[in-house]
Structure formats: structure tokens, C-alpha cells
Amino acid sequence: MDRGILPTLLGYQLRRAQQRMFQHFAASVGDLGVTPGQVGLLVMIGANPGVSQAALAKALGVERASLGETVGRLVAGGHLQRRPSPVDRRSHALHLTAGGEALLERLLPRIREHETAAAARLSAQERSTLRRLLRRLAGDE
Amino acid sequence: MDRGILPTLLGYQLRRAQQRMFQHFAASVGDLGVTPGQVGLLVMIGANPGVSQAALAKALGVERASLGETVGRLVAGGHLQRRPSPVDRRSHALHLTAGGEALLERLLPRIREHETAAAARLSAQERSTLRRLLRRLAGDE
DNA sequence: TATTGTTATACTCTATAACTATA
């Protein structure tokens, strides 16, 4: 099957690599019932208890409404709480529930295994190079 | 904002980089009305006229039903045709329409500009290294 | 029996626009 110019396109290679990582994640961590994006949210809120949805949306580069949807799913799943902000009555302070913290504890070792297995084709140095180039590309600083 | 362990995860950096590329694509090529995934399909079909949906799904690593949805959108948009296969009456032979070919001609230079601009943070050599590592990670041969 | 394509159903992610409550 001829892929034409696709292999020369960074965007295509990124999509393919991410698709592969997602499928590996689903097969190896999916039984815990969360997606990679939801894991990101849980980690961020765990590291910044009380953060607002607007601050989180800005940090993750998505719209407030989009983030609200994802937060809503995690609230419905019992992993997150929206508490009233002590300083701004428009705002919600996001916190992990006890269940959310327990889930995160179970997730972390599973995710490390998944990462190692999914990137087994690359050496430790190559993985490090790849992370560095991706971070520069994303402008995540 | 503390990102916790996220920056150490390849999956997170991939998601962020892809999100950035997607947003840049949408802003710079989106006026032509196609998504990156649809471009991939148009390029593949342009390079392999008459290919079947099943063969395409396998090459792209998605389910037949999922690919059928995307093909259906491009057919509805007038960019693709499903013709009867000359050798297997179960199968469709996919072809670009004249409009699809014209669209692809307009897309290619725009995509090259988009790729260059979106990856401006990286040197030519770094972009090449990144493509190579991503291809290895994706197992795309 | 196996494969090709379709349909039905469902879920995640994402966005824009309009709304409210509050700052």
C-alpha cells in the first residue's frame, strides 16, 4: 500500500504514533475505565487541589466548555468534586474524591508499565530525545 | 501550574504535540473544509486508486466500520466515489472524484506551509529525527 | 465459513454561541 507523501509529514507521523499509544493504553489500562485525557486531568488536579476549571482549561489549551464536559464525566464517575471557591463565588474549586485518589494510586504503576511496553522499540535515550522534541514542538515549556 | 508526572510521560507529550499540530492545521488549512484524517484518506486513495475500504482500514489501523464513516463523509462532500469492484462484488473500489483531485492539489502546498510553520521551533535535522522516532514508535515500517 | 460493507448504538473529545451569576 503506497502512502504517498504521508510519511514525510510530521502531522501524519504524530497521528499514527498517538493512535498506537492510545490503542496500547486502552488494551493495558482501559479496564480502569479512564481515558488518557482523564488521567491528565486527575494528575493535574491531584497536583493542584482547588484549581478552577478556567485555570485548568487554559493550562491544557482547551475551551472552558470542553473542559467542563470532561470534568462533568469525572464528577459523575465519583472521581472529582466541585467545591465552592472560598474566594470567588463564580468559581469552582476542583478536588479529587477519596475514590479519585485511590484510582490515581492504582493508575500510576499501570501507566508506567504501559509507557515502558508501548515504547519498547526505542532505547531509553531515544525516548528521552523524543519527549524533549515533542515538548519543544508543543511549546509546553 | 504543577503538571505532576505528566511531562515525564511520552503519551502526554504526544497528546500535547498532536493537539498543537491539530490546532495549527485548523487555523491554517481548515478553510478548505477537511480534517487531517480526511487528508490522509485522500492521499492514500489518490496513491492507490481502486483500493477497498477493508484494505484501507487495515493499513490505517482502524475498524472497517470507523473507516466507512469517514469515507461516507468524503463521499457526501463530493470528494470520493465508491465504484463497484471489478473483481469482488462485495467490495467497493474507492476513487477520487475530479473535485477530490482538485482539492488535493490545493491542499498539498497549504499543508507543506502548515508543516513548516508549525514545526518552526525545530531545526530541519530535529524534524527529521522526530519523524524517524515517531515512525519507529508507531511501528509503521 | 469467512469477508465486505452497512447500520444501529454509544461514548469521548472538541468547538461555538447564548445564557446566568458574579466580579
Add this chain to the structure above:
DNA sequence: TATAGTTATAGAGTATAACAATA
């Protein structure tokens, strides 16, 4: 005026399961 959050609406992408037609 501007911001935080929600809701309504929409579209893309993905998947599984069941089905008809064909191999």
C-alpha cells in the same frame, strides 16, 4: 465590562454488535 461556569447544539472520530450479500 469582563470572567466563571453551564447548557444547547453540532460534528469528527472511534468502537462493538448484528446483519445482508458475496466469496
